[in-house]
Ligand SMILES: NC(=O)C1=CN([C@@H]2O[C@H](COP(=O)(O)OP(=O)(O)OC[C@H]3O[C@@H](n4cnc5c(N)ncnc54)[C@H](OP(=O)(O)O)[C@@H]3O)[C@@H](O)[C@H]2O)C=CC1
């Protein structure tokens with residue numbers, strides 16, 4: 001593969017394209033053996049991975065990228081074991097390639113079946129999170145796609161070693177050489193080069209913030225599936241169990257505040273606010289969360305907890321930090337309207353005991369994942385039982401929410417007759 005030899009983005013994509021056809025034809029046994037070989041190699045080569053990761057961390061510290069980003073970037077033996085376990089979990093999934101989605105027999109006796117097939121070459125552009133290198137390569141391999149990886153330059157040393165390990169282990173297990181490619185070492189112009197490989201790259205997944213999304217919108221000529229920002233809401237309905245609401249709120253906001261499925265705004269029904277807001281504000285404050293609220297939320301939260309006045313900008317902001325906006329609403333319909341106006345189509349939740357309110361929220365909210373009485377933090381391929389994820393699609397076409405092996409396939413109609421012709 002093209003990791004050690006400096007070469008152009010086009011050459012890298014062409015090498016992936018050359019591997020795509022034989023890869024699509026591989027049996028599940030070879031692909032699963034390769035995934036286990038990657039997992040074993042990751043564990044065996046842990047010192048090498050950690051050495052490369054230390055270089056990225058040192059550069060990150062020198063560039064003052066901040067503790068949250070350093071934590072996202074950092075690997076240790078336990079995290080590498082976790083990545084290897086994820087790869088084995090992908091191996092354990094059924095092979096999506098060749099799966100019959102549906103089928104029927106025409107009145108003239110012709111059989112029509114819709115069968116899953118790989119896209120060919122997929123590209124992923126992603127944040128400074130080294131595990132994505134292996135998660136994406138593993139999902140692509142299982143779904144019979146060649147992959148071109150373009151991780152953040154902040155993780156370049158880690159990604160180089162991880163992609164090399166995956167490629168070497170997969171090739172040794174019988175996967176066509178070139179199936180796992182890494183674009184690294186250049187600047188952001190690599191995005192435009194990748195996104196304009198018409199006829200070579202079949203699909204590109206940008207996994208990152210709105211800046212990445214807008215940059216890609218301006219240039220992409222290959223099909224794109226956006227795994228973009230999450231401005232996620234929790235609505236606490238009038239009939240909510242307040243213990244559940246508090247647990248879901250604290251989990252959604254504080255478990256990992258920098259991720260796309262973390263909560264950014266709390267909406268509370270006026271009938272629950274007087275009881276819920278003081279305890280919620282206290283718990284959030286104790287967890288180090290800075291609060292912004294509308295006038296009613298500030299008045300009802302009680303004394304002693306500072307809550308700044310929320311502005312229009314707060315409702316629209318994905319903080320990715322220990323900050324939360326709070327608004328009091330008079331009905332589930334008003335909560336749904338707020339989510340419709342400010343949400344980014346990622347993950348939204350209601351806590352309620354009312355089946356009517358739950359149904360109204362699930363029908364009325366237009367997002368990839370709509371939760372009743374559970375945390376938005378579950379929006380994750382691993383948590384959904386999909387082994388891992390390329391990212392969470394925030395668009396509606398082809399894939400929505402976690403992108404796993406099935407979402408990495410398209411389909412073909414396979415038609416079988418016995419000599420029929422059209423009249
Ligand atoms: N929906 C989902 O599945 C996920 C969404 N996210 C979202 O991502 C955001 C956080 O990620 P963040 O750290 O900001 O990552 P960025 O969006 O800054 O970066 C992600 C990747 O895109 C590249 N990139 C960013 N901007 C541009 C540009 N203008 N032109 C070309 N390439 C670009 C980066 O390159 P480089 O770093 O080398 O400059 C990096 O490889 C949040 O909004 C979060 O919600 C995060 C993970 C999953």
Ligand SMILES: N[C@@H](CCC(=O)OP(=O)(O)O)C(=O)O
Nearest residue numbers: 127129258259260261379380
């Ligand atoms: N789906 C993943 C989060 C993905 C994500 O947002 O990643 P990042 O922004 O790099 O921290 C999870 O729930 O852990």
